[in-house]
Amino acid sequence: MLTRRRFLGYAALAPAALHPSLWAQVASQSTTDLPAPVISAKALAIHKRALVFDGHVHALDREFYHGGSMGTRSPVGQWDLVRAREGGVGAFFLSVFIPEEYYPSRFETKQAFRRVDHALRQLEMNRDQVELALNADDIERIRAKGKLAAVLDIEGSYDLDGDLGVLRDLYQLGVRSAQLSAHNWDQNYADACCSPPKWNGLNEHGRDLIREMNRLGMVINVSHSSDQTISQAIELSDVPIVSTHHGLRAINDIPRNMPDNLLKKLAAKGGVMGFQIGSEFAYPREYAWLTEHRHKTFWDTTSIPDRVKGKTIYEVDELVAPQFPMLGAQVPESVQMAVDDWVAVVDRAIQLVGEDHISIGSDFDGGPTLAKGMRDVRDLPMITDAMLRRGYSEERIDKFWGGNLLRVFKQITQTRG
Template sequence: MQRHALLCCTLMLATAASAQEPPEAARRLAQDATIVDTHIDAPGILMDKWADLGIEAPDREFDYPRARAGGLDVAFMSIYTSAKRDEDGTAWQAAHMQIDAVEALAARHPDRFAILRSPGDVDGLRAGGRVLLALGMENGAPIGDDLAELQRFFDRGVRYVTLAHSANNRISDSSYTLQKRWNGLSPFGREVVAEMNRLGIMVDVSHLSDAAVRQAVELSTVPVIASHSALRHFTPGFERNLSDELAQAIAAKGGVIQIPFGTAFVNPEAAQNIQAYFRAAYDFDRRNAELEAAGSPTEDRQAFEAQWEADHPTPSTKIDAVLDQVDHAVARVGVDHVGIGSDFDGVGGNLPDALRTVADYPNLVAGLQARGHSDADIRKILGGNLLRVWTEVEAGAGPR
């Protein structure tokens, strides 16, 4: 519910100051380390309302000035398509339009942005203070039934694909759906994983059902990622977050779990609310289908959504909730398999205190330092681990 479909009406101003200024040591490390954030939802908003993210954009959580202030080097732009777009056949067009928007942004500001297609290009392209824009496709719906579309999206720069999103699709079951379709991956989904391995596209298991995550990890010949998934240890019963067992399976394959910042993922009350929402929405849709079949007036979806929002306000959350996630992940899977995937611009402003925009990575660094993580380990968490995995996936690719 707190995702993209409601973003236009729930996006909050993202200019709130951090709870406190981070120490200078944290600022220096954030600027010196290579920070890779694997999930920023700027492209979808650009399609709804263009903003020049090369200059200050106060109604967004990502823009160039704040990215540089926070030390961000590589920002994976989320090429997101909804389940509805999958159903009505517009996912392919929407994905290409979002890629166009990212390319336009980079073309407007070649001194500030560059498109990143390979981890080996990071040092060269970021010279001069550029923020590098990599592409991750959130939801495999745009490829339709055609494996050849993966090659076409690879050629446009897509370097990870989240196999499904909020609903089951042709590729995989979703963690959010109450009724699974494939008991994991579909037969086509297994082909998709193999083709992604061949091309050098990272397989992203965020949003997938437990069975689908397990199967994707087993089938992939290279490490997989969870681009923005927290750990279920703190949110019991919330399948959207990874169990310790699944996180350990990803790590055993050499992969990385990218911890998100969104309140719904790291706050237990918010996680319970989103689980309850999907159950209520399922009941609402079933009830309306029955009313429609009986020839009776259906209930208003917009009114249902508005009432749900009113009855379930987002709880206030501190940065400690994210730090707890990182600590638990490091303890369970090892520091070499943990990273960050914020979900900035994708959760309607529902973020912890002190992690409100891309300017706030130094606050995360300060929190990790205060909890005893070494600077070397923090560098791994901020981006080193993800770049290692990306390099391995690229090296494992076959002829294209």
């Protein structure tokens, strides 16, 4: 049985201590035994020089629920600091993810602070490799020392419940980005993409939250938000809006993806959209296969209240632990997405709004089914190679990998914090 001590992140567990069901996932889904892809010398040189600023990574779910250090190479999942460095990553939004299971019993705010505490401890534990970044100058300073820069991002701000005092407390702890909507759950101030609307976007409490985030200099992240929430947030904010991990609805018609009109609106305000790396968002053929074989929609949360009823927060920990890290599904090669398929989706967005508004938000360890031949974060240079095959200039590649997100992050944080 998992213990409270492990959940608080104090134990550096040996692999044998990991939850048995997690090892079952490893046995069936691990890509670590795949051969390393062949990358052109030009792509490797460009990738090594670029700032790779990933807008969304589930960097610490595994360590919170199963112990260990993010600074140690893991046989489990898609991301750790060692492999991230090998993949050329220089900075990343570290998702402080609060699963929906904590919400029915109103444990979400406590869990948010537990997860922030755990993240700060992990960053301190691995200070020789990574540092917390509060603004764009920090990112450049940290990178100059040869370290990775981490930006804390609350995923599913229902843990705030719209409380501006809690928002300010999280800001003081170092959180610099918050998603307006719950992961896929309704809440008290902003409608989510995949739940019935309550407010037709934002209510006045939600609008107050945006104003306070503007004042503090926090990134307003609209991933997982409803169309109306996204539209209203863009209109209300006095700085650009960021969507850290999205896809295009014109490619895969699911509510989690961004429609063209909203992407244009986001770009017109100077915002940036990060592309989630998985086939659930970007490849309809593979998504259809996955949906058929899951026998339910990917974001079905209807059974959660019954499953968590009467449980303590530590029992909820035990309930959700086996799902982390969230590994991509195994799919037949006949329906598997290729890297060039994924870059074609990115290219469509660039044709729509230009190269200054598109970035990467991989969602590693958050469930994406990776492209054919991609093992994990080590293989991000496969995307650079595919972009070169598509005729992209080095300038466009640099903007995609980090230039655009860094520019907006600087604009939001430079006069604040």
